[in-house]
Amino acid sequence: MPTASRAAIHTAGPDLTIAEVVVRDPGPGQVLVKLGASGVCGSDRHVLDGDWNLPSPTVMGHEGAGTVVATGEGVTDLDVGDHVVLSWFYPCLQCAACRAGRMWVCTGSGASAGLLPDGTTAFAQEDDPVYPYLAVGSMSEYTVVAQQAAVKIPDDVPFDVAALIGCSIATGFGAVANDAAVEPGRSALVIGAGGVGLSIIMSLALAGANPIIAADISDEALALASSFGATHTLTSGPDLAAEVAALTGTGVDYAFEAIGRRQTIEQMPECLMPGGTAVVVGLPPEDDPVSIDALLLAEEGKRLVGSNYGSTVPGRDFPLLAELYRAGKLPIDRLITDRVGLDEANAAFDAMRAGAQGRTVIVH
Incomplete structure (x- = not known):
């Protein structure tokens, strides 16, 4: 009925x-x-x-x-x-x-x-x-x-936690583990410290990335990012690539955009070291196309990767994420x-x- x-x-x-x-x-x-x-x-x-x-x-x-x-x-x-x-x-x-x-x-x-x-x-x-x-x-x-x-999932995972596993956590974790395959000791930048961005940051910390740089326009968001594992924070702006280079000397191994904003997606390749990987996680509006310098990608061997749902396989990844939460790792x-x-x-x-x-x- x-x-x-x-x-x-x-x-x-x-x-x-x-x-x-x-x-x-x-x-x-x-x-x-x-x-x-x-x-x-x-x-x-x-x-x-x-x-x-x-x-x-x-x-x-x-x-x-x-x-x-x-x-x-x-x-x-x-x-x-x-x-x-x-x-x-x-x-x-x-x-x-x-x-x-x-x-x-x-x-x-x-x-x-x-x-x-x-x-x-x-x-x-x-x-x-x-x-x-x-x-x-x-x-x-x-x-x-x-x-x-x-x-x-196990009955002892609270529903409010479990709900987030279904999208923002799976998306952020998958971007790090599945799409970028981040290795311990590698450097990373996360642009946007909202729900998905924080998921990326905690997943980078779990993967052993270092340094982990968070960029956002909100001081409150950056404080949250630090509490979830960001080692450095930057205020997002037009000079982000120069500020990342000043921190790292070479740019980062991985950059993640977790907002879906054309301007910040376009910044990512310049924030990378040669051979680095930029991962587009945030979804921009349908009518706001992104312009990327393809010559920069080709000459410096940089990669631009799209991350759809963190390449998540729900039956495989949701139970894993639940167990990582239960173990206190996420x-x-x-x-x-x-x-x-x-x-x-x-x-x-x-x-x-x-x-x-x-x-x-x-x-x-």
Whole structure:
């Protein structure tokens, strides 16, 4: 029987409407999840602020964790009562990329269109479809997701921590471990000390990088960066490359951009030492193309790498991240600076726009 659920719905403009939706029963290969927590992420804000286009109406939220309350036909690896982290990009498991093990660049997923594998949506209002953002829609009391988008984790990992594993932590950790393959003792620069940037910094510290330079325009963000492992901090500006060179003598081995801003992405290659690697993690607006000096890359053997979800394989990486948290090696809980209810979602995004640091989590 379909489930009624309160949800944060985006139709147009920057404000969300808190209203009731109907959550469909899980179909074959799908699970119904009662949400415990949902992260308030910058990607959601991009949608609300008009930077990216989505089908309408959409239940927002893509960073979620909760409890399986029902399973559809054919689900064998999840049971009612399991605690799960939700992935915002379910792989189809059939395309060439999936068969090669590169699920993060799957070409057969309907997640970006807000569709489940069978082409349906998780939600409805008066029989009209309501789309879950990235086929998750975690700013809802309940949601239905593809079974491959729900990964079991230990019950003792708090839902607010688990929700962040599903996006910002996996993205930052994967950028360091999977995309850059950072080696101990190598130098690194992180531009942007927001949620993903802090995840990158703590992952660099775990990898043994040194020095770790954080750059941001906010003194509060830089103080947080230092607390998560940054050895040096710089105020971002047009002279960033010169300041990095003054600190290191040669530039850094690795640079990560975690904002999605054209100007800072364009700065990265100049911040690298010859042979260094720049990793684009932040997603810029669709209509703001980036200009890169290709001659600089070629002559100095520098690499520019795109990081999509940190090349994450959820079934492999989410349990690892949960174990690193449990072992005290990734202090994810310290990222959380505010916990709010669903009715406070608009206020949480307003605070983000005003420069609030750390992570806010909606607790259901």
